[in-house]
Amino acid sequence: MIWVTLLLVAGGLALVRARDVFQRVVALDLLAVVVVALLALWSYYRDVPYYFDAAVAMALLSFVATVAAARYLGSGGPFG
Amino acid sequence: MISVVLDVVGAVLLLIGLILMTIGVWGVLRQPDTYLQLHAQGLAIGPGVMAVLASSVATENATIITFAVLAIAFVALTAPVSGHAIARAAHRRAARRR
Numbered sequence: 432m433i434w435v436t437l438l439l440v441a442g443g444l445a446l447v448r449a450r451d452v453f454q455r456v457v458a459l460d461l462l463a464v465v466v467v468a469l470l471a472l473w474s475y476y477r478d479v480p481y482y483f484d485a486a487v488a489m490a491l492l493s494f495v496a497t498v499a500a501a502r503y504l505g506s507g508g509p510f511g
Numbered sequence: 512m513i514s515v516v517l518d519v520v521g522a523v524l525l526l527i528g529l530i531l532m533t534i535g536v537w538g539v540l541r542q543p544d545t546y547l548q549l550h551a552q553g554l555a556i557g558p559g560v561m562a563v564l565a566s567s568v569a570t571e572n573a574t575i576i577t578f579a580v581l582a583i584a585f586v587a588l589t590a591p592v593s594g595h596a597i598a599r600a601a602h603r604r605a606a607r608r609r
Contacts, residue, residue: 434529441536453545453601457552460593461539464556467586468532468563471579475570483578490582494589498596505600 435469456500463493514571521569524562531559545601549594557590 442465446458467486474482538551564586567579 435532438532438536441540445536445539448540451545453597453604454548456597457539457545457548460597461536461552461556464560464586464590465532465536467582468528468560471564471567471582474575475567478570478572478575480572480574480578483575483582487578487582487585490585490589494585494593497593501593501596501600505596505603 435465435472439465439469452504456497456504460493460497463489463496467493517571518569521566524566524568528559528562528564528566531555531562535559546598549598553590553594557586561586 439462442458442462446455446462449455449458467490470482470486470489474480474486532555535551535555538555539548542548542551561583564579564583567575570576
């Protein structure tokens with residue numbers, strides 16, 4: 432779990448180091464997936480299943496957000 | 512007996528998942544291009560998080576395992592779609608710039 436938290440920090444570093452907007456989108460998708468894994472591990476550790484609700488909702492939201500951002504950027508985004 | 516087997520399987524899956532996720536984050540940090548970053552993310556992070564979720568068999572809690580199966584199915588369905596969407600958007604942007 433500590434290791435996944437370190438991975439979260441590394442993902443934030445990737446987000447900060449991104450040079451264009453697609454790299455930022457990739458880093459945000461990565462961060463969402465790492466948060467899903469962190470919530471799953473927290474659920475195992477506490478033996479409480481409710482954290483998985485948040486994990487599934489996080490995966491769904493990140494998917495919708497990524498696809499929306501990609502469609503928006505693909506059709507001529509705001510920063511191009 | 513079965514509990515020990517499940518513990519060992521869960522620990523091995525957790526180790527595999529953490530190693531894969533570490534490789535994936537390292538790849539996203541190191542690769543210079545969007546497509547290479549997508550390669551690292553799609554091929555390492557997706558299976559890594561699926562392995563971490565699959566290690567829920569060690570908890571022997573029916574609710575947790577059900578939600579983990581749901582989350583695995585969801586990640587397996589959506590990770591390639593979002594990667595493809597990002598790659599297609601980047602390709603279109605590059606084609607328009609040219």
